[in-house]
Amino acid sequence: MTVMRALPATMSYAVGFGVSSFTAPPTHLRSRRFVIVKVSAEPSDKSVEIMRKFSEQYARRSGTYFCVDKSVTSVVIKGLADHKDSLGAPLCPCRHYDDKAAEATQGFWNCPCVPMRERKECHCMLFLTPDNDFAGDEQVISMEEIKELTVNM
Amino acid sequence: MAVSVPTGAHHITLLTSSSCFSSSKLSSLSSLQCHPQLPRLALSNRGFTSKPRTLPIVQAKKQAFSSLDDLLEKSEKPVLVDFYATWCGPCQFMGPILNEVSISMGDAIQVVKIDTEKYPEIANKYSIEALPTFILFKDGKPCDRFEGALTANQLIQRIEGTLKLSK
Numbered sequence: 001m002t003v004m005r006a007l008p009a010t011m012s013y014a015v016g017f018g019v020s021s022f023t024a025p026p027t028h029l030r031s032r033r034f035v036i037v038k039v040s041a042e043p044s045d046k047s048v049e050i051m052r053k054f055s056e057q058y059a060r061r062s063g064t065y066f067c068v069d070k071s072v073t074s075v076v077i078k079g080l081a082d083h084k085d086s087l088g089a090p091l092c093p094c095r096h097y098d099d100k101a102a103e104a105t106q107g108f109w110n111c112p113c114v115p116m117r118e119r120k121e122c123h124c125m126l127f128l129t130p131d132n133d134f135a136g137d138e139q140v141i142s143m144e145e146i147k148e149l150t151v152n153m
Numbered sequence: 154m155a156v157s158v159p160t161g162a163h164h165i166t167l168l169t170s171s172s173c174f175s176s177s178k179l180s181s182l183s184s185l186q187c188h189p190q191l192p193r194l195a196l197s198n199r200g201f202t203s204k205p206r207t208l209p210i211v212q213a214k215k216q217a218f219s220s221l222d223d224l225l226e227k228s229e230k231p232v233l234v235d236f237y238a239t240w241c242g243p244c245q246f247m248g249p250i251l252n253e254v255s256i257s258m259g260d261a262i263q264v265v266k267i268d269t270e271k272y273p274e275i276a277n278k279y280s281i282e283a284l285p286t287f288i289l290f291k292d293g294k295p296c297d298r299f300e301g302a303l304t305a306n307q308l309i310q311r312i313e314g315t316l317k318l319s320k
Contacts, residue, residue, distance in 0.1 A: 072242035079240025
């Protein structure tokens with residue numbers, strides 16, 4: 001029986017599905033019957049940067065603010081980036097879907113979603129109107145903040 | 154609670170009372186044992202991948218039930234189910250809050266979290282759309298349902314209010 005150590009969240013971990021890349025295991029492990037498959041549990045830095053910039057611009061444009069707790073903002077930005085990587089579009093990460101690919105194509109829930117564009121309703125707590133209890137006073141978030149606040153994911 | 158998997162059965166591992174890294178706080182939660190190390194569990198059923206799945210170690214109480222229905226049926230206390238996703242900001246925000254509520258309400262309720270991306274069947278069964286969605290079950294049946302993040306006090310008030318009404 002193999003026992004797994006607890007892994008820090010920033011490391012990739014081996015799972016039995018969703019293979020996005022294969023890396024040959026290090027030489028000392030190749031003699032055993034290991035197949036190590038690296039699956040990325042994190043969105044790409046490039047997509048995170050794109051969604052970070054988008055979030056700052058859109059908050060300014062819509063007159064909304066990030067949550068007082070910026071970890072909420074960070075998680076959502078990473079969620080948008082993750083969907084951008086896997087689906088090609090930043091589908092809202094705070095919803096459950098029957099068919100994600102179909103939804104990404106259809107577009108209603110692609111950020112900025114229709115409820116946000118029409119009524120400034122963002123249940124992800126990414127863009128908050130000033131009267132919202134959870135709204136802070138910032139419309140900026142740095143890459144460092146995002147990384148620090150999601151290190152334990 | 155056995156963690157072994159009989160052939161053909163499907164097992165869902167539910168994270169009860171959210172991730173809690175303080176062992177002193179666990180004493181007020183249910184009396185089940187912690188599993189510091191999990192063996193590889195082979196999950197095979199329709200709707201789940203048939204490849205062996207390695208579960209990460211979490212320092213919270215994990216139990217194996219044959220299904221959520223099984224857990225709901227067997228529970229003597231009301232069960233608050235939190236449907237969440239990894240990259241949903243408000244869902245992560247609710248993590249510590251659920252922990253706090255679970256502790257302060259003690260034996261009054263059991264808190265269960267379901268990752269809707271790992272268990273889409275369950276999410277579909279309960280028509281989950283927005284995340285987080287909370288469903289409070291009493292006697293195995295949903296008796297309240299609400300969406301979105303709220304503070305610990307608001308959550309406690311809502312739960313107690315619902316449970317008083319249904320008495």
